[in-house]
Amino acid sequence: MKNTGVIFFVLPILAFGVVHQVDMVGLAFVPDTLTISEGDSVLWVNTSALFHTTTSGAGGVPSGYWDSGLMSPNDSFAFHFDSAGVFPYFCTPHWTLGMVGLVNVQPLGIEEMTKGVSGSVTVLMAYPNPFARFVHLGYSVNVPGRLQVAVYNSAGQLVASILNNHVTTGSYTATWDGKDAFGNRVSPGVYFIGAHFGDEYLQEKVIILE
Ligand SMILES: [Cu+2]
The missing domain is CATH 2.60.40.420 (Cupredoxins -  blue copper proteins)
Incomplete structure (x- = not known):
């Protein structure tokens, strides 16, 4: 494969x-x-x-x-x-x-560190979570391609785009500052940070505190 x-x-x-x-x-x-x-x-x-x-x-x-x-x-x-x-x-x-x-x-085992497998090795994590001001995402890709990372609310509506880049093989980080596309801080609650890469889609649930 x-x-x-x-x-x-x-x-x-x-x-x-x-x-x-x-x-x-x-x-x-x-x-x-x-x-x-x-x-x-x-x-x-x-x-x-x-x-x-x-x-x-x-x-x-x-x-x-x-x-x-x-x-x-x-x-x-x-x-x-x-x-x-x-x-x-x-x-x-x-x-x-x-x-x-x-x-x-x-205790954390290797199996818990691998999530969202969608036909390939795929792990999505966020830190810290829940968060107050910033949430950081780490990612790496093992083939070049377009990586889009965006935030959605619990109704599935796009809140903000974090990343939309062609990336080469390697490791990167991305940060969301809890703001929407207009620069306004979103209300506290549950959001989903989704990553599109090729035909794969993964999401991580994050929580913004007051
Ligand atoms: Cu009670």
Whole structure:
């Protein structure tokens, strides 16, 4: 098989990752147990009509890793897990009613470093994620070609073009400053950074914080 395509790689090796979503539904975290990889993030979204927290710890005793504080309906909170381990958490008002969860963070293996394979070796990563001001992307290509990198909102609409270049074989970085095509800072939330290379398309979900 001809080995063509885009390879996205991490810049600082610790902190790329996937964003996993946990919904707060009624009096439960859904899913209540999540297995992720070192470097991934968890985004809690309060889809219920109640007020909740996500607070690391067990038995109502915070462990100090994260605490969202009270989240209104539709609020979200993200935490980046940069080390492996088992992280129980709970909702402060509702843990006695069984509103508890667990994040199991596994050490990073080679298999987790390869994502978005689309007929060739292809990895897409973003750092840091979630981010406040800048998100960096690392990529390399093993054949020359036109590489387009663009940001889309969750409705799939184009927000900004980051890169549209003919590139030769090699490694590059690109940065998105969280601004749209008019130079205005976009609102916080979920965006997708997509890379087109030949007939391949890959995307990475990123989150902009307030
Ligand atoms: Cu709750």
